[in-house]
Amino acid sequence: MDGYIDVSPDGFAGRLEVVEGPSGRRRWSDEEKARIASESFRPGVHVADVARRYGTTRWQIYDWRRRLTKGLLALPAEVGAHPVFAAVVVEPEVACSAPSAMSEGGVVELVMDGITIRAGQDVDEAHLVRVIRAARTAAQ
Incomplete structure (x- = not known):
């Protein structure tokens, strides 16, 4: 029995990504969160572009940025070594x-x-x- 729900019968219509784990959610380490958030602070960088690059949402990056500026996340040594x-x-x-x-x-x-x-x-x-x-x- 062939059945299609909102899918073209002609073939694959897009990209499917499967995230493993019991909840289907990604787990980011604090170091990864800080690195991604610090990348979004660079001049000329858009938060939406960074979110797209890492497969996350803008609101997550804004939350990580807030935590980074409050000192709740620490920058990795390789990121913090740049002059400020x-x-x-x-x-x-x-x-x-x-x-x-x-x-x-x-x-x-x-x-x-x-x-x-x-x-x-x-x-x-x-x-x-x-x-x-x-x-x-x-x-x-």
Whole structure:
């Protein structure tokens, strides 16, 4: 008995993809989610194009982007190794009560979510990255 439901009797009409597993859903690791979400932040990239490329939906990528910006997802090392730029605000010089050891060299001051981080020019970059990540986590 031949029966067709919304299918052309002439042959295959499209692409069929079978996702294995008990629920039929894909499982993305947190690393994959962060990588895909960070890719969608690149200039000139459309979220819909990224979603299509990875076989997911736009709303999933928007959710992953939100989680990434809140620090709930961590970027993989190969993605986070690229240089990132931050806005710099130059204020007029004012009297500072900083210790003299810090005032001799350059001091970088970062203000994030009400947390101020001051670092001298001799601070280790890896240590500063750990401090910034800890500050972001504490601010949540």
